[in-house]
Amino acid sequence: MLIPKGFYITLTANFGARRTGKTVEYQLLNYDLTIKQDYTDEGVFELGGGIYGVRLSFSELFCGYIRFKEVEDVLILVGPISVVDDFISKIATIHSVETGKWEIVENKMFFYDEEGEVLLTFNLFDDAGAPTSIRPFKREPI
Numbered sequence: 001m002l003i004p005k006g007f008y009i010t011l012t013a014n015f016g017a018r019r020t021g022k023t024v025e026y027q028l029l030n031y032d033l034t035i036k037q038d039y040t041d042e043g044v045f046e047l048g049g050g051i052y053g054v055r056l057s058f059s060e061l062f063c064g065y066i067r068f069k070e071v072e073d074v075l076i077l078v079g080p081i082s083v084v085d086d087f088i089s090k091i092a093t094i095h096s097v098e099t100g101k102w103e104i105v106e107n108k109m110f111f112y113d114e115e116g117e118v119l120l121t122f123n124l125f126d127d128a129g130a131p132t133s134i135r136p137f138k139r140e141p142i
Helices: 088-099
Strands: 002-004 008-014 024-030 035-040 044-048 051-057 062-070 075-084 102-105 108-112 118-125 138-141
Touching: 008 075, 024 044, 035 062, 051 062, 088 108, 088 118
Parallel strands: 002 075
Antiparallel strands: 008 051, 024 035, 024 062, 044 051, 062 075, 102 108, 108 118, 118 138
16 A cells, blocks of 8 residues: 555554454564564554554655554554655646646746646757747756
């Protein structure tokens, strides 16, 4: 599962209805199953019916697993989890470019956001590599 860096996600483990009211801990494991963060019960809560969860946010890139454990050493592994750079803002930029206003002035192409601020600017060139505003063949970001 992909999680954007800085976003919160709730991960859960179902220990079964007979395991309610237990102390549950979790640890973070790297992809190779080495320990990234040792066991803690900080932030763990019971949803009911033996289902436990923890709400996490990652401030750095991470690829690995979360392992839940309750007192009787029942282990549940959740993952793999991949924390990625924030792509939501990149999707918003793509949306603005695809749906927003743009214009060509001399040999430059300007894309605007919803407030009318310049979002992206490109130099435009014809197929011979000369700057152009008519039938551009190539654009390069400024």
